[in-house]
Amino acid sequence: MAEALYRGTGRRKTAVARVRLLPGDGKITVNGRELAEFFPRPSYQTAVRSPLELLGSAGRYDVVAKIEGGGLTGQAEALRHGIARALAEESQESRGELKAAGMLTRDDRAVERKKYGLKKARKRPQFSKR
Incomplete structure (x- = not known):
């Protein structure tokens, strides 16, 4: 197997994507599919391809990724984050473009925890005066 040119780890909610960029023709493989x-x-x-298209390097690299955890949306955004981080290793110029587009920032929004006495994180039981 070819040695990775660049590596990046992307995260979103509970999804983690380990990404390797290899010299190639733009094929993207996720968990062997x-x-x-x-x-x-x-x-x-579209979300997954966006960092490659932003830099115009869609046909230059093959992307091989392993994704664990989360749902489909979290996994897609984790993969986008991982690809962006791997591309940021390429040059300072590409890092600046990705940073300006907000692709290097880890989206830290996650599910709020449930509090005791409540039905969900903020939903309260119905109040009855009498």
Whole structure:
């Protein structure tokens, strides 16, 4: 197997994506499956390809990724974050472009914990005066 040119780890909610960029023709493989097979929804595919298209390097690298945890949206955004981090290693110029587009920032939003006495994180039981 070819040695990775660049590596990056992307995270979102509980999803973690370990990404390797290899010299190639733009093929994206996720957990041993094609991108379109792993993420059937076009919006997820667009999100995953966005860092490559931003830098115009869509056909220069093959992406091999292993993703664990989370749901499909979290996994797609974790993969985007991982690809962006791997591309940021390429040069300072590409890092600046990715940073300006907000792709290097880890989205720290997560599910708020449930509090005791409440039904969910903020939903309260019905109040009865009498």
